[in-house]
Amino acid sequence: MKKDVHPEYQECVVTCACGSTFKTRSTKKEIRVEICSQCHPFFTGKQKFIDSAGRVEKFKKKFGDAKDFKTAKDVKTARDVKSLAKTKKSSR
Numbered sequence: 001m002k003k004d005v006h007p008e009y010q011e012c013v014v015t016c017a018c019g020s021t022f023k024t025r026s027t028k029k030e031i032r033v034e035i036c037s038q039c040h041p042f043f044t045g046k047q048k049f050i051d052s053a054g055r056v057e058k059f060k061k062k063f064g065d066a067k068d069f070k071t072a073k074d075v076k077t078a079r080d081v082k083s084l085a086k087t088k089k090s091s092r
Helices: 055-063 072-091
Strands: 010-016 021-026 030-033
Touching: none
Parallel strands: 010 030
Antiparallel strands: 010 021
């Protein structure tokens, strides 16, 4: 095997968002994770809501509340009114 080709494989510390840490080996010195075996619902047996990226908040910020949106029926009615107005103008 060639020397100095492979990266240095060293001991590293894995830190979870819940605060638990454990040691393993990697090419990095430190690894941060959002969920681990200490806080994962499969291992703890407890249900937990995980919204790591705040996707719901991002969506609401981008699009607002659903109350502001028109329904398909409203859009169709608006289109019908516009097309009716065009046909009345063209028939005159």
